[in-house]
Amino acid sequence: MENQKRKWHNTSYGNQKKSKQFSMECGMTGFLCTCNFREKDCIREAYRILEEYDDEIKQFENNEKNITENLQESETKNDNDDGNEDITDALNKEIKELNAQANKSPKTKRFQYIDTGAKNIIFISSTVPNTLELGLKIIKDLDETKKQRSRFILRLIPVQVICRANMSEIKLKASALCEKYFSQEPKTFSIVFNRHCNNTIQRNDIIETLAAVISEKNPGNKAHLKNPDIALVVEIIKGFCLLSIAPEYYKYKKYNLLELCNVTTEKKSQDEAEIKVPDDSTQEPEDTISNA
Secondary structure, rough: HHHHHHHHHHHHHHOOOOOOOOOOOOOOOEOOOOOOHHHHHHHHHHHHHHHHHHHHHHHHHHHHHHHHHHHHHHHHHOOOOOOOOOHHHHHHHHHHHHHHHHHHOOOOEEEEEEEEOOOOOEEEEEEEOOOHHHHHHHHHHHHHOOOOOOOOOOOEEEEEEEOOOHHHHHHHHHHHHHHHHHOOOOOEEEEEEEEEOOOOOOOOHHHHHHHHHHHHHHHHOEEOOOOEEEEEEEEEOOOOEEEHHHHHHHOOOOEEHHHHHHOOOOHHHHOOOOOOOOOOOEOOOOOOOOOO
């Protein structure tokens, strides 16, 4: 009897499937979230918030698309004397829609948790076409409504570029990213640097290199420590570099969701009383450029 119990126990646990771990890769885009140890809760919260706001964007875009299509159909009907839609065009349109649905992979997720290997640092990869648009929609909505939507997420940073953490590649990718945001009209900027589980990339090297890159885009670009138009956020996590464009970074409380909603210090201290974040020598506080 004892052997049967042991056999059932081993079999039942042995048949459990382990959840697949996804690792960070160059070329990914997504969202960097920070938390205080409650990582699983942070992940669930990130999924919920990102999906809700992305659904709102898609619904708005679909409504705009439907309005445009209805107007076009109305104009087409008016142009046709007999009022009948061309059969060939109708069939081609239906075939395109069916092909588009068939090409959608059911395994592709809009948002997927990626293990960073760093404590309290969560990365959610995303297939949305514009992570900055989605991130700013969340940030601005929380700032306007002051309605608290999160308990465990601290900062939510949209990430546009992930590359290897070496100076040559960082400079190359940052230059391409900054071309869109700093080459037209003069902007004030700051460079925010954080390092996690990495001792090879130095703060001063990053700041000096990227400040020069931004200045080359437009000589009118000037560093501004307190309230820049755009912050270039550089997060070094192990062997990867995450680059983010963060408009009005300090106006929006460094994209801290709790502070945007004016969560009082007393309430925050109560929520964080259970967990105290220990000092981590591999994680450095963020730094900004002070000189152009």
